[in-house]
Amino acid sequence: MIGCLLCASAVLVHASAPLGDVWCGTDGGALPDLWQQTVIELEALEEVPKADAWGFAPGRVNVLLNKFALLHRGSVKQGPQTMKAVRGAMDALGKLRPQLVDAATTTNVSSFTQSVAQVRSLMDELYGKYLPGSLKLGIAAINPALMLPASPTLIVKATAPPLVSNQTVQVDLRLRDAKGAGVGSLQLIETHTRRLHALMIDPMLEDYHHEHPITSGRPGDFVFVFTPRKTGNYLMWLDVTPLATGRSEAPQAVIGTVSPTLVIPARVTQMQSKVDGWQFDLSFDRKKVVAGQPVNARIRVLDAQGKPCFALEPLMGAFAHIVGFMDDRNTVIHVHSHGEPPHELSRSGPEVPFRFIAPKSGFLKFFVQTQVNGTVMLAKFGFPVEQGR
Numbered sequence: 001m002i003g004c005l006l007c008a009s010a011v012l013v014h015a016s017a018p019l020g021d022v023w024c025g026t027d028g029g030a031l032p033d034l035w036q037q038t039v040i041e042l043e044a045l046e047e048v049p050k051a052d053a054w055g056f057a058p059g060r061v062n063v064l065l066n067k068f069a070l071l072h073r074g075s076v077k078q079g080p081q082t083m084k085a086v087r088g089a090m091d092a093l094g095k096l097r098p099q100l101v102d103a104a105t106t107t108n109v110s111s112f113t114q115s116v117a118q119v120r121s122l123m124d125e126l127y128g129k130y131l132p133g134s135l136k137l138g139i140a141a142i143n144p145a146l147m148l149p150a151s152p153t154l155i156v157k158a159t160a161p162p163l164v165s166n167q168t169v170q171v172d173l174r175l176r177d178a179k180g181a182g183v184g185s186l187q188l189i190e191t192h193t194r195r196l197h198a199l200m201i202d203p204m205l206e207d208y209h210h211e212h213p214i215t216s217g218r219p220g221d222f223v224f225v226f227t228p229r230k231t232g233n234y235l236m237w238l239d240v241t242p243l244a245t246g247r248s249e250a251p252q253a254v255i256g257t258v259s260p261t262l263v264i265p266a267r268v269t270q271m272q273s274k275v276d277g278w279q280f281d282l283s284f285d286r287k288k289v290v291a292g293q294p295v296n297a298r299i300r301v302l303d304a305q306g307k308p309c310f311a312l313e314p315l316m317g318a319f320a321h322i323v324g325f326m327d328d329r330n331t332v333i334h335v336h337s338h339g340e341p342p343h344e345l346s347r348s349g350p351e352v353p354f355r356f357i358a359p360k361s362g363f364l365k366f367f368v369q370t371q372v373n374g375t376v377m378l379a380k381f382g383f384p385v386e387q388g389r
Contacts, residue, residue: 182220308350
């Protein structure tokens with residue numbers, strides 16, 4: 001799957017694996033990302049007593065062991081001495097595992113805290129075994145060749161009745177190739193459990209919807225329903241990967257018949273979002289987001305009682321789906337949380353890491369989907385993107 005794709009009318013950043021030097025969202029097996037994932041798992045264990053999340057602790061200990069195994073494999077280029085150090089730390093953690101699990105099972109705060117502190121000491125000692133800079137996040141440079149506009153191969157047309165606030169509507173799609181032939185679902189590659197992802201937003205960038213069109217008969221004809229919260233037209237992008245090219249595309253269309261508004265969307269910086277009493281915090285590894293520069297980000301989730309959440313469930317093959325719209329109304333970013341697609345019984349939190357690249361300056365609205373107990377929650381954020389040099 002492509003790392004970054006600039007289309008004629010839209011930008012789609014949607015990656016489940018990196019390509020070349022570009023990092024746009026979900027990771028592969030690069031050492032800095034593996035290290036970050038391992039540290040986040042350790043931080044989660046440190047928060048177990050505070051969150052009273054004892055039931056999740058044994059599983060997270062096993063996840064931490066798996067992360068150490070990935071670190072061991074990812075340390076090949078660091079040389080045999082570093083690999084030996086990772087192996088030693090992994091063996092030490094394996095010996096601590098029964099103590100950690102027993103302390104979690106018996107809710108022995110003192111024993112659990114001491115054991116986790118030993119793991120932290122192992123990590124701190126291991127950190128010094130790597131070559132300087134090898135674990136630094138965001139060091140990958142953007143490959144300019146991958147940022148060049150690609151020739152789109154797909155065109156989409158959307159047909160629907162006039163959109164009225166809070167009234168469910170059916171949208172018919174016609175997906176065609178450059179020759180006008182219909183492109184059916186069997187000609188598309190499944191990404192994140194679906195072959196088609198429809199990303200929609202009103203012109204003021206406030207009401208976001210993520211739907212999955214299904215075939216309606218003839219190849220290239222699809223349909224879905226959604227309930228807009230605004231009256232008027234909506235902007236839509238399809239996140240789609242044709243089998244013929246294996247390259248992600250973002251064909252764009254307008255749903256509705258009302259002329260686009262000329263009002264500029266509000267530029268209000270928002271790094272915290274409240275959803276039904278739950279709190280979502282967005283943070284970056286830098287003070288400013290600059291166009292064209294990779295940003296390492298985290299979403300931190302607190303439940304309605306203000307406790308760190310350990311119960312995030314997989315949603316479409318990831319623990320978080322992040323879609324961003326820039327205020328030019330022509331640019332969309334679609335990325336996912338780090339890590340391999342989790343097992344359906346896996347759980348995560350309280351922090352979920354991801355990476356993105358804002359392709360241009362302006363203001364970026366972020367919409368983050370997570371799931372707990374089968375309920376999808378949508379957190380909203382907004383922040384400026386400065387011009388790169």
